[in-house]
Amino acid sequence: MTDEPRLSAQDMIERLSPALSPRTRIRAVTALLAGAAGAVFVGALWWTEPGPLPGRTHLAFALFTAFCLAWAAYGGWLLTRRVPLFATDRVIAAWIGLAASLATTAVLTVVAAQRGTGVGPVLAVGGGFVAVALVLVVRAQARRAALLRRRRELSGAQPGRTS
Template identity: 65%
Template sequence: MSDEPGMSAEEMIGRLEGALSPWRRAGGVVALIAGVAGAIFVVLLWATEPGPLPGHTQLAFALLTGFCLAWAGHGGWVIARRVPLFALDRVIAGWLAVAASTVTTALVVAVAAGRGAGVIPAVVGGITFIAVSAVVTVRAHAVRAALLRRRRELGA
């Protein structure tokens, strides 16, 4: 690898790491498809609910639709960029997962409690998703911090 003075940042990154791997591209496609499908499902469910819905139910449908669209947007962005995810991108995706898991868990537990059944499985499942997304987010922060430390060491 030469230190050509006219080399752009994109060329340097391209030499360090190839274009988006098939697994990362597949992950982006899955996020895009699942997000769009989830948004369509939630909006159709919302639209077909009988009678006027209470405000908290309207808010729940709106939040779920928003999270689905956020995942679809993230998946589309990953695919459109066609470059590896950077450390900050992974941190953002991790926080999106933590927020979506937390809100979804709260909604599922509230619905289960309202029906008087299935609260324990809802709590256990929700905590599992929150824990996994939190671990992914902590790892993303650690990788980003290590890269920022390295950049400071190199004087960049």
């Protein structure tokens, strides 16, 4: 017998790999930079538009700026993580993508309806983006659940307990 204490599953996981893989770190930096650049670009475009803008245009600029800031915040949050995430990052990214695709589809549908150009193509393309985003949400949540289940199995926790 050794005098060394037994490591929990969490301790083993933390010792096996760094908190963020290089691939995840690249995704985080990309999200941070793209989100910040997008927010600056959309904000500058919104600010420099001449004359009074219609309310729906203000709404569209505000939504696009908000989504860019959400991606920048996601990238910054991901870069600061020092613990294993168990696919939480993927769940958050998938929900941001779903929210952005739903809101963009809704705004573009309203614009198309007001202009009388037909909402069919907007709903078809937007529906495709929403469907893909929804699949990503389901896959991310399933992956997270599987990882958490595996962690519980490795640590010997009781089946009904969550962490």
